[in-house]
Amino acid sequence: QQPVQSPQAVILREGEDAVINCSSSKALYSVHWYRQKHGEAPIFLMILLKGGEQKGHDKISASFNEKKQQSSLYLTASQLSYSGTYFCGTATGTASKLTFGTGTRLQVTL
């Protein structure tokens, strides 16, 4: 079953922060986050494993609450280059099958 992402779309001014959420109805083993710009391939951002991980690099970080079967992606001090569609992918076991959410379209403006 497909994870649910929220919000579906968000518009930010440069420098503002955003949070994108990913929820699953199933117990999760891992969550992946990807960003895709129009006409391009998805780019891997980070993977979080069960255990309540939190990860980050630069101004993009994420958390994983396995009890709530949720993950959140945090974008701070957004830049124009952050624009794109963000997808979470969830896995219920160590096997490699990911199910992707429907995506969150993020637009950063001047």
Place this chain on the structure above:
Amino acid sequence: DARVTQTPRHKVTEMGQEVTMRCQPILGHNTVFWYRQTMMQGLELLAYFRNRAPLDDSGMPKDRFSAEMPDATLATLKIQPSEPRDSAVYFCASGLEGVTGRFFGEGSRLTVL
């Protein structure tokens, strides 16, 4: 700079024709995935391989689609016969299971007339 390479980048064909898409995964990655992306369905997993063995192709219409990995440097996705509803962007991705995420190729945009 290691990357997943896909060919062709664009393909326009007529209904009923055979289409073959090829993928060269990143050297050393032991998993390879084929995804299809459309506006309506989003990113769908069609098939995946671990150490060249097919593990799951439940997302693939078996009557017309087939996926193979003849060696560690080549994965193929074949559609025969193609139909207009197959029009989509097909992505190949590879990864090192349990270690990395998916690294996607640039995709093959297929249009079936």
